[in-house]
Amino acid sequence: MEKHITLPLTKEVAETLHAGDTVYLTGTIYTSRDAGHKRMCEALARGEALPFDPTDATIYYVGPTPAKPGQVIGSAGPTTSGRMDAYAPTMMSVGARGMIGKGARLPEVVEAMKKYSGVYFGAIGGAGALLAKCIKRAELIAYEDLGAEALRKLYVEEMPLVVIIDSQGRNLYEEGRSAYLKEKQA
């Protein structure tokens, strides 16, 4: 199914999304990957606030290339999400709901998604030039010293995504593959 969603990603909206849905996201998202997540979780452990309000927030696992003159942002495709598995449940526990990346997640992340109504979206890995087109504004908000891994606030329009794991724990990687294989054997 094809859906057009405006952020923030509320619990109610999240629960209408299902594994395999094609989703076009519009609104504000935040970028973070390995080093940024580590810092954010360390800040939470010390009882400090995050550099952005995590309530109903969507985090894009990306480290973009530098913008060329005239560009909003450089190429900006997803990085492998599994490296954020150690931090994702903590992020969801403080309100973050959407995750954009690529690749498999651990069972504990899926459990946290079921508990907090999280959604894991897939962007096409390796399609950084294409994905940059839907990013209309980019602003560095924290951890500038991390370079490509710094936290950025992005405004995206109609960002093309696919729901990989939904808030019920259904998984496109498992269902898509088995549907294909079943069809081929039939």
Add this chain to the structure above:
Amino acid sequence: MREIQVQQITDVVEKLCIEANQYLPEDVQCAIKNCRACEDWEIAQGVLDKIITNFEIAREEQVPICQDTGMACVFLEIGQDVHIVGGNLAEAVDEGVRRGYDKGYLRKSVVKDPVRRGNTGDNTPAMLYTEIVPGEQIKITVGPKGFGSENMSAIRMFKPSAGLQGIKDFILETVENAGPNPCPPMVVGVGIGGTFDKAALLAKKALMRPIDSSNEDPFYADLEKEMLEKINQLGIGPQGFGGKTTAIGLNIETLPTHIAGMPCAININCHVTRHKTEVI
């Protein structure tokens, strides 16, 4: 004896870093388009269409195909009759990488220590591979290597009794284990033989060979074909969403090895399998 200034090497490395990141090699472009033509699963067709649009945008707008512009793997085949003058070779290569990644607006993805981390800020050092060959030229290849796929690579020291079946099972097991993580459709580089380290190098070199080429030995050419077919029966598909196109190429490189061993390394690459070569 021919003298070559290190400055010339710096200039070529700079240029190749930028070009390799913006232009997907023809053989890879063709392989993706051919796979799109043969793909009959709807979601997979959609993904492949977007992948094709992406490398076309990168080429036309001269931007990186992928934001992971990689570690700069630099291969130098140095003619034995060349005398390199004017500075330190490794420093000259690093300077080329530094300039290329700066001028090309490429991402700096290298940390100075594997455990203590800390970005070097200029994507150096390059991973430098040198080989002495006959002649008086230098062949320079830059292959930026992303780590989403590098992380899914594997090496195993087989007993010779494992035989061909052991190798076949290991290839499928590694691709299965990689699943959606290395941005399929992937390219698979297989190195068999040599020592522990040489097998890994062979696997990396296999990724630098055009994917429309075959191993010169018909035995391994057949194995390449057979394993590519078997991988594409796994159903992982583009991005792991299901489909026929799990890999667009598989290259095997081999070396003689010890009577007691059969090393096998598998280097996984994504659909953005980049490399560019120039001879000076």
